[in-house]
Amino acid sequence: MSEPSAAERPVLEVEGLVKHFPIHGGLLQRRTGEVRAVDGVSFSIARGETLGLVGESGCGKSTIGKTVLKLIEPTSGRIVLAGENISALKPGAMWAHRRRIQTIFQDPYSSMNPRLPAGTIVGEPLENFGLSRGRDTDERVAKLFERVGLRPDAMRKYAHEFSGGQRQRLGIAKALSVNPDVIVADEPVSALDVSVQAQVLNLLIDLQEEFRLAYLFISHDLAVMRHISHRIAVMYLGRIVEITTKRRLFSQPLHPYTEALLSAATAPDPKRRRQRKRIVEGDVPSPANPPPGCHFHTRCPYATAECKVTAPPLIEVAEGHHVACLRRPVGGDPGPLSIPG
Amino acid sequence: MSAAGSNILEVRNLETQFNTLDGVVRAVDGVSFDLARGETLGIVGESGCGKSVTALSILRLIPPETGRIAAGSIKFEGEELTSLGEAAMKRLRGHRISMIFQEPMTSLNPVLTVGTQIAENVVRHMGVPWRAARERACEMLDLVRIADARRRLDEYPHQLSGGMRQRVMIAMALSCDPQVLIADEPTTALDVTIQAQILQLMLELKEKTGTAIVLITHDLGVVAETTERVVVMYAGRKVEEAPVEALFAEPLHPYTRGLMRAIPRLDVEADAAGTRPRLQEIPGLVPRLTQPIPGCAFAPRCGFATERCRVEPPPLVDVGAGHTVACWEVDRVRASAL
Ligand SMILES: Nc1ncnc2c1ncn2[C@@H]1O[C@H](COP(=O)(O)OP(=O)(O)OP(=O)(O)O)[C@@H](O)[C@H]1O
Ligand SMILES: Nc1ncnc2c1ncn2[C@@H]1O[C@H](COP(=O)(O)OP(=O)(O)O)[C@@H](O)[C@H]1O
Ligand code: SF4
Ligand code: SF4
Ligand SMILES: [Mg+2]
Ligand SMILES: [Mg+2]
Numbered sequence: 001m002s003e004p005s006a007a008e009r010p011v012l013e014v015e016g017l018v019k020h021f022p023i024h025g026g027l028l029q030r031r032t033g034e035v036r037a038v039d040g041v042s043f044s045i046a047r048g049e050t051l052g053l054v055g056e057s058g059c060g061k062s063t064i065g066k067t068v069l070k071l072i073e074p075t076s077g078r079i080v081l082a083g084e085n086i087s088a089l090k091p092g093a094m095w096a097h098r099r100r101i102q103t104i105f106q107d108p109y110s111s112m113n114p115r116l117p118a119g120t121i122v123g124e125p126l127e128n129f130g131l132s133r134g135r136d137t138d139e140r141v142a143k144l145f146e147r148v149g150l151r152p153d154a155m156r157k158y159a160h161e162f163s164g165g166q167r168q169r170l171g172i173a174k175a176l177s178v179n180p181d182v183i184v185a186d187e188p189v190s191a192l193d194v195s196v197q198a199q200v201l202n203l204l205i206d207l208q209e210e211f212r213l214a215y216l217f218i219s220h221d222l223a224v225m226r227h228i229s230h231r232i233a234v235m236y237l238g239r240i241v242e243i244t245t246k247r248r249l250f251s252q253p254l255h256p257y258t259e260a261l262l263s264a265a266t267a268p269d270p271k272r273r274r275q276r277k278r279i280v281e282g283d284v285p286s287p288a289n290p291p292p293g294c295h296f297h298t299r300c301p302y303a304t305a306e307c308k309v310t311a312p313p314l315i316e317v318a319e320g321h322h323v324a325c326l327r328r329p330v331g332g333d334p335g336p337l338s339i340p341g
Numbered sequence: 342m343s344a345a346g347s348n349i350l351e352v353r354n355l356e357t358q359f360n361t362l363d364g365v366v367r368a369v370d371g372v373s374f375d376l377a378r379g380e381t382l383g384i385v386g387e388s389g390c391g392k393s394v395t396a397l398s399i400l401r402l403i404p405p406e407t408g409r410i411a412a413g414s415i416k417f418e419g420e421e422l423t424s425l426g427e428a429a430m431k432r433l434r435g436h437r438i439s440m441i442f443q444e445p446m447t448s449l450n451p452v453l454t455v456g457t458q459i460a461e462n463v464v465r466h467m468g469v470p471w472r473a474a475r476e477r478a479c480e481m482l483d484l485v486r487i488a489d490a491r492r493r494l495d496e497y498p499h500q501l502s503g504g505m506r507q508r509v510m511i512a513m514a515l516s517c518d519p520q521v522l523i524a525d526e527p528t529t530a531l532d533v534t535i536q537a538q539i540l541q542l543m544l545e546l547k548e549k550t551g552t553a554i555v556l557i558t559h560d561l562g563v564v565a566e567t568t569e570r571v572v573v574m575y576a577g578r579k580v581e582e583a584p585v586e587a588l589f590a591e592p593l594h595p596y597t598r599g600l601m602r603a604i605p606r607l608d609v610e611a612d613a614a615g616t617r618p619r620l621q622e623i624p625g626l627v628p629r630l631t632q633p634i635p636g637c638a639f640a641p642r643c644g645f646a647t648e649r650c651r652v653e654p655p656p657l658v659d660v661g662a663g664h665t666v667a668c669w670e671v672d673r674v675r676a677s678a679l
Pocket of ligand 6: 393
């Protein structure tokens, strides 16, 4: 398989990305606060590489996806796509770059016009970006259908006539049609049954290797994540708390939240229930009112007094392994943390 | 499981159908299983295979306008439920058999406080005075480990997080000491850390109260970690049943095997190069339930299928130690590598 090459400049670079949503309240709908959906996030993705973004509901995964797609404007931060800083581009100027970054949703059906045949839906971006016309488009769409495992005669069918997995194939064909560099896939297999999920994951991996696509792959499912990703970023309340290769993340998780996620995940093995470690307690706090210091301190079994006041920066504690935890210093012992008191 | 009276619930040849514009949907097509007292039984299968309809049939909650239990028997404590009058059924539901659904928001009343909702259920079924019922509600919230239970009694469902709402549902379901709890995808809408909390809570409460649980889920991991026995469903039929260890150690139905190979695994060591081995796909799609399926429902997707599979439905065969499989080719399947 084609491993992402290190020498090349990453195709997507994100630096210090912040997105705050205003909260309005009261009779006059005055601005009463803000949701810190994304609170200073940095990462990069190479061609041919999958970066997985994992975390619980509301931690800001989709907001990152939408911001790098420029579907919503960042509050601050830099987004560099194929060497071009697109963070401040207005919609008109963004148009030229939009082709390079495409998306696949959890529910492709909701974004498809029910009155258009599938072939037209998939061919739309080709025509919109002026990449082909008429007969030429039809031919290219037929090839795309074949490539994603749909029969060309399905081009005449309507979205409701497809199963969930087939719709996801349509969504993939559409994203692929304009030959993008980066695909943001937001929970692309979460709505699918496992037997169909396997088909779609295999297809995504094949296409990545064929076209050297970069994937920003968003999922809450750690097993799916481990299967498809090269590197994984774990998010908690708008921040990345750990980012490293999948090998390191699963063999030597350093952040207490990553450890909690891994021990909470279920596995199809009845023997495992007896090995389960601690289950982290409590709920995820609201991103409108995150705890001070380390966001995780309200649930962290290893928290010290310091954790309640000092926000840990994301630092490279070992080569290629970034962690945001006060108890994980550079070059520190990677062994289990002790529970204070 | 043969000792008389050891089963609290016995379902036999259940058939539940719906009339739709596309024809009659055979949502449950001849399903049988037993639930022993105090046992945790898992029902697993992909979406649309009839898990929820099985649960709704037991509770007699199939919408009468479109659906009906067309055949079969459901016995609870020896009493036939399929022919029980609605008034008697109402006394059972939420009392001796209770349920938890996937989305607690749809089953909680948004305009009543959680304390009132739990207390009403207790008053209705146990006939105790309101004050005692409120006390019981408070105890139950405590039991499901909702912090500051007395204050939470006066809160409305929308003021609670998803995990807390599911705890409230569990508190309500257990408030009248049911003998059977049917939980339909109780953690599917929850985050993994919250799912882990809820599953652990359900198991602890089961130990404490002795309630038998039917846990319905599409998630093999949840089944493996929480149940004692498992029924695997495909296209409205039971294709395999086994004690949980046996099912995961030696799945014998080609569909069960296919499912287990199709899921990415967290617990299996990735190879050193960190490559991404291909997942085994199950080719094709689940069959439509509007056409009668003559042979084995899995035949169009099955690598072991023979001519007979397409015409004759395979009977469920006991292969020993409580493990039953509906497959003509089970000997060949068993001999093949997992
Ligand atoms: N348009 C918006 N206006 C206000 N708040 C928003 C908006 N979009 C998202 N949020 C908030 O920002 C936070 C992050 O949301 P986001 O959708 O990115 O989460 P997520 O990680 O994708 O969660 P999930 O796993 O549930 O999809 C949440 O608190 C959410 O309620
Ligand atoms: N009220 C209904 N009307 C018509 N068809 C229904 C109804 N409820 C369920 N079905 C159909 O019955 C089959 C089984 O559904 P269900 O039991 O909900 O599946 P699951 O295993 O995902 O819980 C599906 O084909 C579904 O579409
Ligand atoms: S900084 Fe403190 S509270 Fe945060 S994860 Fe590390 S030990 Fe836990
Ligand atoms: S009966 Fe035949 S088609 Fe059905 S699972 Fe067994 S081998 Fe496959
Ligand atoms: Mg999201
Ligand atoms: Mg269901």
